[in-house]
Amino acid sequence: LFPSGASDAVVAGGIDLSAEEAVTLRRPGEKPEVLEVDDPKDFPAVVARLIDREGQGAVPVHRIVHGGETERAAAWLDEAEVARLDALTPLAPLHQPAGLSVVRRLSAERPDLRQIGVFDSAFHRTMPAVARRLPVAPEGPFAGLRRFGFHGLSHGWVARRMAKDAPERRRIVSLHLSGGSSACAILGGRSVDTTMGATPLDGLMMGTRSGAVDPGLLLYALGRGLGREDLEDLLWHRSGLKGLSAVSSDLRDILSEGGDRAEAAVALFCRRAAKAVAEMSVSAGGLDALVFTGGAGAKQPAIRQRIVADLAWLGLSLDDTANGRDAPIISAPGSPVQIRTIPAEEERMMADHATALMDEDTHAP
Ligand SMILES: Nc1ncnc2c1ncn2[C@@H]1O[C@H](COP(=O)(O)OP(=O)(O)O)[C@@H](O)[C@H]1O
Numbered sequence: 001l002f003p004s005g006a007s008d009a010v011v012a013g014g015i016d017l018s019a020e021e022a023v024t025l026r027r028p029g030e031k032p033e034v035l036e037v038d039d040p041k042d043f044p045a046v047v048a049r050l051i052d053r054e055g056q057g058a059v060p061v062h063r064i065v066h067g068g069e070t071e072r073a074a075a076w077l078d079e080a081e082v083a084r085l086d087a088l089t090p091l092a093p094l095h096q097p098a099g100l101s102v103v104r105r106l107s108a109e110r111p112d113l114r115q116i117g118v119f120d121s122a123f124h125r126t127m128p129a130v131a132r133r134l135p136v137a138p139e140g141p142f143a144g145l146r147r148f149g150f151h152g153l154s155h156g157w158v159a160r161r162m163a164k165d166a167p168e169r170r171r172i173v174s175l176h177l178s179g180g181s182s183a184c185a186i187l188g189g190r191s192v193d194t195t196m197g198a199t200p201l202d203g204l205m206m207g208t209r210s211g212a213v214d215p216g217l218l219l220y221a222l223g224r225g226l227g228r229e230d231l232e233d234l235l236w237h238r239s240g241l242k243g244l245s246a247v248s249s250d251l252r253d254i255l256s257e258g259g260d261r262a263e264a265a266v267a268l269f270c271r272r273a274a275k276a277v278a279e280m281s282v283s284a285g286g287l288d289a290l291v292f293t294g295g296a297g298a299k300q301p302a303i304r305q306r307i308v309a310d311l312a313w314l315g316l317s318l319d320d321t322a323n324g325r326d327a328p329i330i331s332a333p334g335s336p337v338q339i340r341t342i343p344a345e346e347e348r349m350m351a352d353h354a355t356a357l358m359d360e361d362t363h364a365p
Pocket residue numbers: 177178179180249250251252253294295296297299300
C-alpha cells in the first residue's frame with residue numbers, strides 16, 4: 001500500500017491474499033494483523049475497507065506472474081491491460097486467473113481505485129535469444145511462443161543484493177526453492193537464463209508441479225485417453241513433492257514424516273536442483289556464487305546440504321555450522337564458489353517497481 005504519486009512513497013504494508021477466509025496485513029517490523037472474512041463473497045469488500053483505512057490514495061500492488069511481451073516491470077491495471085494479461089491465462093493457469101480475479105473484484109468494489117500489477121516475468125527480459133527460444137519450429141501451433149521465466153521478483157532481489165554485497169561475484173546462480181521453484185543464471189546483475197520457460201510448469205520439481213517432464217509422457221497420456229483437464233490437474237496440482245511423497249507439498253512435513261516415498265521425493269527434488277545449478281552455470285559462463293532463496297532455500301539446511309553435496313565435484317563446500325543457522329554466507333572458507341542464503345523479498349521489489357511507475361506518472365508531461 002502506498003500514498004500514491006509521491007516519490008517518497010513508502011510501503012505501509014502487504015496484504016496476503018492467499019486464503020479468502022482471512023485477509024492478513026503485514027507491516028515491516030510489526031505483528032501481522034488478521035481480519036476474518038465470514039463469507040468469501042465479502043472478501044473484496046474487506047480488502048477495500050482495509051485500503052480505505054490506510055489513507056487517501058493508497059494503491060494496491062499485485063504480483064502478476066505472467067507479463068507476456070511487455071518490456072515493463074510494472075503497469076497500471078486498466079481494463080485493456082487486464083484483458084491483455086488475461087489472454088496469458090493458458091500459459092499460467094495456476095497463477096494468472098487467481099491474481100487477476102482479485103484485481104477485478106476490487107475494481108467492482110471500488111471502481112475509482114487505480115491498481116498496479118508487477119510482473120514476475122519482467123526480470124528475465126534481458127535473456128539473450130538463445131535462452132528465449134523453444135526447440136520447436138516457430139511456425140505452427142507454437143507460433144509466437146517463447147521462454148519467459150518467472151520468480152523474477154525473487155531472482156531480481158538476489159541480483160540486487162549481490163551487486164551490493166559481493167560485486168566481484170559476477171556469475172551467479174540463484175536457486176529459488178519454495179512452493180514453486182526455479183533457478184536463474186545471473187551475469188553482471190542481469191538474468192541470462194532460467195529454468196522456467198513459457199509457463200511456470202517448466203524446470204525444477206516443485207511442491208505440487210512436476211517441473212519439466214519427458215514430452216513423450218504427455219503424448220503417452222493423450223494416447224491413453226487422458227483429457228486436457230485431467231492432464232493439467234495432474235501436472236500442476238498432483239505431481240512434484242506431493243505426488244511423489246504422497247505426504248504433502250511442504251518439505252517440512254515430508255522431512256518429518258520420513259519413509260521410502262518421502263525420501264525418494266526429497267532425493268529427486270535435490271538432485272534436480274543440483275543439476276539445474278550446473279545447467280545455469282553454463283549460461284552464466286561459470287559460477288562465482290550460488291545463492292539459496294525462497295522459503296525452503298533460505299530456511300532448510302538439510303536441503304541445501306544435499307544439493308551442495310551433489311556439486312562437490314565443482315569444488316563447492318559448505319561450512320556446516322553456518323549452514324545450520326541459515327547464515328548469510330554458508331560456504332567453507334576454501335570453497336571457490338561462494339554460497340549464500342538471501343531471504344526472498346518479493347514484496348519489497350514490488351514496492352520499488354510500483355514506486356518507479358508512480359514517479360513516472362507524476363513526472364509525465
Ligand atoms: N521457516 C521455514 N523453515 C523451514 N522451511 C520453510 C520455512 N518457510 C517455508 N519453508 C519451506 O518452503 C516451502 C514453501 O515455500 P515459501 O516460500 O514459504 O512459500 P510460497 O511458495 O507460498 O511463497 C515449503 O517446502 C516449506 O517447507
